[in-house]
Structure formats: C-alpha cells, structure tokens
Amino acid sequence: MTPEEKAGQVILPFFTGTDVEAHAQVVERLHLAGSIIMGDNVPLDASGAVKPATMQALNRRLAKASAGRAWPGIIAVDQEGGLVSRLGRPLTEWPAPMSYGAAGNGALARLAGKALASELAHLGFNVDFAPGADVTIGPNDPTIGARSFSADPEAAAALSVEFSRGLLEAGVLPAAKHFPGHGSVTADSHRSLPVQGATLEQLEARDWKPFRAAVGAGVPMVMTGHIAVPALEPGVPASLSQATYGALRDLGFEGVAVTDALNMSAVKGKYPDGKAAVMALAAGADLLLMPADAAKAHAAVVRAVKNGRLSAARLDEAAVRVATMMHWRGRAGAPGGAAPGSGAGMSSRVSAAAxxxxxxxxxxxxxxxxxxxxxxxxxxxxxxxxxxxxxxxxxxxxxxxxxxxxxxxxxxxxxxxxxxxxxxxxxxxxxxxxxxxxxxxxxxxxxxxxxAGKATAPGKLPAAVGRYPVGTGCR
Known part of the structure; x- marks a missing residue:
C-alpha cells in the first residue's frame, strides 16, 4: 500500500445527513477504513421510524466504497442499548446495559448481545462500538451511568465479555470502551477533559478489570477515552497518550486500539487540523475515530510520515492491525442477520429479569x-x-x-x-x-x-443507591 492508502486505512470518518454519495466518494478517494453511522445519517419515515431498506442501501454504498481491497470496509454504529442507541424502531429497543448487571445473568447478556447484533448485521453493519466496559462509581459519574453493567468490577468484566461474545456470534465486531475507564471520573469528555486521579494500583483493582477480561477473551478492539490520567501522562488525553497505549498493551492486548471520537470537546479545541490524529497514531492508536475533518487528518498523517514526526513503521503497524481485523471478519463470512424487531421478546426478558x-x-x-x-x-x-x-x-x-x-x-x-x-x-x-x-x-x-402482582421483581441493585447497598432487591 502507498503511504496515502495506509493513512486512509487508519481513519474512520463520519458524515452529516443521509446523502451518502458525496461521502462515499471521499472514502474512495482517501482510501478510508470505512464509515460510522451517526443518528443524523439514519433514514427515517414521517413517523420517525427507521427505514430498513434505505438503511441497507446506504450501507451497501458505503461498503462498495471500500471495494478493491482483500477485506471489507468498516460499517460501524454505536448501539449499546438504553440512552446510546442510534437506531430506533422498528429495530428492537433495548434497555440500558445496567439491566444485565441487575439480572446478574451472563448467559442472558450473551443472548441479548447476539440478538441486538443480528439486527445490525441484517442492515449491513459489521462493527458496533459496544459494550461499555466502564465501572461506574454511581451518582458522581455524569457520563456513563446506566451505560455501565455494574459498579462491581468483577460483574462488569464478566457481563461485558459475555455481551461481546454475543455480538461476535452474530458477525459484528465489538469494542470494549473506554480505556482506562470513564465510569470513575466526574466530568463528561464530550464537554471537557476529565482527570482521573486514581493511582495505577487503584486502576488495576477497579477500572482495568473489565479490560483485562476483554483482552483475555480475545475482544478484537478496545476504545481509548479522552481522559487525562496523571499516573500515566499528566494533562494528556488517554487517547493521545503513549503511556496509556503502553498500559493497554501491557494487559496483553494485540488487537486494534481505536480512539474515542476525535471531534469531541476534550480534544478538538486543543488539537485542531489533524494534530490529534498524528498524536494518537504516534502514541499507539491504530484506528482514528471521527476526526473533525477527515481530509485534514489524512493529509496530516501523510505529511507527518514524510517529515519524520510519525514513523513509517508505526503507520504500518496500525494499518496492518486494522486490515488484519477486517480480513478476519471478511473470511468469517457474514451471517444473514435477523429482521428488525426480532429481538423484542429477548429485550422484554432482560427487563423482566432486571x-x-x-x-x-x-x-x-x-x-x-x-x-x-x-x-x-x-x-x-x-x-x-x-x-x-x-x-x-x-x-x-x-x-x-x-x-x-x-x-x-x-x-x-x-x-x-x-x-x-x-x-x-x-x-x-x-x-x-x-x-x-x-x-x-x-x-x-x-x-x-x-x-399488578402478576410477576415478581428478581433484580438486584448493581450499584449503590443512597442508603440502598449493592445487592438490594427481593430475595
């Protein structure tokens, strides 16, 4: 591959609106890794429901933009369930991930992950930026909340791994997020740069347990968050920090390290015009998610390799990791998926258990x-x-x-x-x-x-609520 092709292979862009043609041409011209679908890209009917056939066609055009390689392009979405769900009805609506922590049932999390991903696969998606492996600290956590499976690191680890396995069984690649842990910081990285004041020992004992479990289970991607960790590299977002990627690799991770969205406020203002893209790659990222301007990011990466600010070997390593993951995904074959709404019974089962x-x-x-x-x-x-x-x-x-x-x-x-x-x-x-x-x-x-007294409530609190401790619930 040329330097320009390699630079494209490590960038996953977004676009605005539902007119896909212009964006597909950019993907083709810059050799980009694929695309992520955000809420404003989802075609809706007059009632606000997703138009599945149109969504399929849009994704087919994006997939065609990556044609000519020996591996498929990435067609990604954020579909966690609960508050973070880009695709609504007629697809199955899923409760928040904390439901699985309340139910305390790994097998149920796996079945739900498979059912959720099967509907995504039906529409042409092959990556879901889920699950959140963050361990929440409770009401002082303004960002993750019920997106976390549990406040208990062991439970969050087990359940996020099972949910990931379900996604993989449906042919959709998961990404454990947001390393080094977003559930224990008290600011929102969408608005500012949170600071994680924990020691490395504290991080190992709490926040990193789910990521260590994900690595052990072979999860193909881990997403780094925009969180400054003084114990690793003061003042630098983890997504741009060499020490953070070193810590992730020290867990044994050999897959694709993907940044959180680079157009978020925690990085966009301080690192404009492709600077964040080059910093992240140089630090150890393999896939750059949603740079504010994909063309500027691409040009900055090519330029950084030419002037020596980014080593050619580091770009090669990142591009090979992304291509390898997608080559493996392509060889595994694409399951047929399941029709929109087919998981409704499973979704109800999760809530009844939680x-x-x-x-x-x-x-x-x-x-x-x-x-x-x-x-x-x-x-x-x-x-x-x-x-x-x-x-x-x-x-x-x-x-x-x-x-x-x-x-x-x-x-x-x-x-x-x-x-x-x-x-x-x-x-x-x-x-x-x-x-x-x-x-x-x-x-x-x-x-x-x-x-109405027609069912009991079997769930147990997965996080403390005021004076009600973890485990509160009916016996």
Missing part, C-alpha cells in the same frame, strides 16, 4: 387495580399506560407512579420508578421505589406486571 425493588413489598399487587402516572417524557407515560392496560390496570385514579428519567429530581408520589440510572430515586420520599433500567415497551410491561 427490575428491582428497593423499597416495598416483594409479593402480591403493589396497587389496587388503578394508578395515576406522572413524570417521565410523554412517550414514557404513553408506553406505561399501554403496558398497564395489558396487565389489567386502569390509568387515571389510585396511587401515583412517578417515572424518573436520567438526571431527574427526587421523586414524590406513592411509587418512584427510576427509568435509567437507579440513583435518580435515592432521595425519593415515595414509600415504594423501583429501578427499571429502561424505557422500552418491554421494560414498561415488566413494571406493569410487578405493580
């Missing part, structure tokens, strides 16, 4: 046959009303069910329900408190069934 009682009775009906509902978004209340009807509950009178979403205020009412991260109800005055970890139709069915 729903957790923090305070209240564990047996029998929690309400007398009718309820009032408040809080949440209009869609949340509509889904709850529909689920209540299916469970035989009337809506309009009786105890007040208060739905509390991400960042919600302490809930009043008779029954407080956390829809996302459970610590939103830590200060609730409601005598009954439930954690749901999702806002899907299946999650609301699980909630209505428990309220």
């Amino acid at each position: 729903i957790t009682v923090l305070a209240g009775e564990c047996r029998g009906p929690m309400v007398p046959g009718a309820v009032r509902v408040t809080g949440g978004a209009p869609r949340d209340r509509a889904l709850f009303a529909a689920a209540a009807g299916r469970a035989g509950l009337r809506v309009g009178s009786g105890p007040v069910v208060n739905l509390v979403g991400f960042g919600g205020r302490p809930a009043k009412g008779d029954i407080a329900v956390a829809l996302d991260a459970p610590w939103a109800i830590a200060g609730s005055t409601a005598p009954v408190k439930l954690a749901l970890y999702g806002r899907t139709p299946g999650a609301f069915d699980a909630l209505a069934a428990v309220l």
